[in-house]
Amino acid sequence: MLGKYFDYNATTPLREEVASILIDNLLLFGNPSSSHSFGQFAKEKIEEGRSQVAALINADSSEILFTSGGTESINTALKGFFFACDKRPFHIITSKIEHSATLELCHYLASLGAEITYLPVDANGFIAIEDLVNAIHEHTALISIMYANNEIGTIQPIKEMAKAIKQINRDIFFHVDAVQALGKIPINVQDLEVDALSLAAHKIYGPKGTGALYLKKGNQQLVQLLHGGGQENGLRGGTENLLGIIGFGQACALATEELLQHKNNTVALRNYFLEKIKHAIEQIEMNSPEIEGDVLQNTFNISFTNIRAEALSVLLSQVYGIAVSIGSACSAEKAELSHVLLALGLSEERIKSSIRISFGLYTDYKDVDYLVDSLKEAVTRLRSILPVG
Amino acid sequence: MYNSIIVDYFSKPRHSGDVIDANRELKIGNSVCGDTIFMKIKVTDGRVVNAKYKAYGCATSLATADIFADYIIGKSLAEIAQLLAHEIDSMLGELEPPQMHCLNILHDLFEQILSEA
Incomplete structure (x- = not known):
């Protein structure tokens, strides 16, 4: 689980x-x-x-x-x-x-x-x-x-x-x-x-x-x-x-005992994930900083072009059992966009297509494999039904 | 957050795709949230024989397109015209406030298919 x-x-x-x-x-x-x-x-x-x-x-x-x-x-x-x-x-x-x-x-x-x-x-x-x-x-x-x-x-x-x-x-x-x-x-x-x-x-x-x-x-x-x-x-x-x-x-x-070990594990897992997802899925944009230093190594904010993140997160949850979070809420009256992503200067479209993935103590390499494979399938499926024109 | 009807049709869509010999086309575009549905329909002798869609939007709007297609396939336009507003409303199950705009999408689809008849 x-x-x-x-x-x-x-x-x-x-x-x-x-x-x-x-x-x-x-x-x-x-x-x-x-x-x-x-x-x-x-x-x-x-x-x-x-x-x-x-x-x-x-x-x-x-x-x-x-x-x-x-x-x-x-x-x-x-x-x-x-x-x-x-x-x-x-x-x-x-x-x-x-x-x-x-x-x-x-x-x-x-x-x-x-x-x-x-x-x-x-x-x-x-x-x-x-x-x-x-x-x-x-x-x-x-x-x-x-x-x-x-x-x-x-x-x-x-x-x-x-x-x-x-x-x-x-x-x-x-x-x-x-x-x-x-x-x-x-x-x-x-x-x-x-x-x-x-x-x-x-x-x-x-x-x-x-x-x-x-x-x-x-x-x-x-x-x-x-x-x-x-x-x-x-x-x-x-x-x-x-x-x-x-x-x-x-x-x-x-945490006092394990912080450094956990941090090192997370750095390795981060590099593995980033390399894997960039190869697996086209047209993605990283919203979280891609630097080694002053950024939480467990945190990824990614936009998938032409995908509504809300739909992607529901698909991940319902079909693959995967939990992630999203940067915008669906609403008829107004778009409720993440104030953080807005402050970065990102466009509404990019924010609507963004999900946040955050790793933790129990995330391992095979979980990352499953995540990337599931993301790839879900993104491909949603992109396959995009209206043209 | 998502009722079982929406989850079912969104997770296991029955009618996404294209109809090569379509003779009707319905278009939905919500300028606020960006939900878009292009539906192609084949009507023969006043009866819907096929309907498929391409769509971009939230999970509930994608499910709405599928639910609509699932309903109209096999029905005559005359039968569809008999539908009452509350019967259309109930097709999507109970919705949360952010999902309510999908009821407008569904009503729009019904209006379009009948207005073109």
Whole structure:
């Protein structure tokens, strides 16, 4: 089954090792806020999870705040800072290719009076540091940039960005959405000098409904989203998601151990896939950057000329059992096109013919063979019925 | 997301292709979403004896072309003219909002085949 799953950027399956830890702890029920032994045992489990998450990004445990996932982490960082900061006017810089959590939130903050700058990207999806620097002005208080893009895999030069930002104004709060980057590339917060970093468990083979926000020491003056019992150092009220945190911790521990090996395997698999698909299918265009360096090696965004991606994905799913995702939704009233591919400057036709393929831990060479063979058959079939004239 | 009728006709199309001796041609073009259907039909003595199509579009619009062809083959134009709007609507099964435009495509195909009769 998993051999036909090529949508790891959407979510990942729970690793067996993680599932096993969850099962072992399923009956753990103590409230971590209780002072008796049941509570304290649960508390220990949470702190173990916190250290495991911290280790993956080289943070201190005290800098990890658990949330319900990437969206909540982003909301906590951005809204939390906006409401905590009395600086007005309030200027936010972000990019045109952010996750909808960031973009929707920026629209909301704009409705509360914030000025938002959406930075453009080049044809490979990179933000120019010069553009970032030029966008900063006296009212700039917050910058939020995605580390690695979920649709095209572009990895932004976060370290250089942080340096440039802090050189201009150390008080600007720099948040990085690292949801897609976690577990795929090494992240070292000591080296990055960012103020906050959002993470999610379900992108790294952990359970859904759990995430974390890294908050650099000294930067923890946010207004909490959830007021309540003072959990998570007063930054997030509500009894902790004990099992979710245990699973997230275990997923991070495994990723810490295996990240480099997994990355190397993915590079080899990427080269194999690219060579194979280019030989097998004519008239395809790569929308994700074809470079070795700053791009997630598991991510491919490909347009198939004269093919509606929606039809191709249904055919792949119904006939071949293959899961991929697409960059546009079918609608009679308007074309709902991927904002990321639009930001690259791609035409509507090219976006409508694009699919995203993302590999993961369980993808192997024979799966890639099956994927390419199935793609070839499906594309040939759809092209064979194209109207002429 | 896709009902079983759409999945069936889209996954296992019965009538894609060309009719060499066609004497009718229907054309659908949706300027917004780009769905295109060219259908060739052979009508003999007021009865559809063959229908095949070439098409570009979403899965539901391709299935719609196939469902239409499947329905009209073997029927007389007089029989087709008896169809009521709600009977046409039910041919595609239950659709989600983004797929609703395919009902217009289907009605368009029926109108075209009858208007040319």
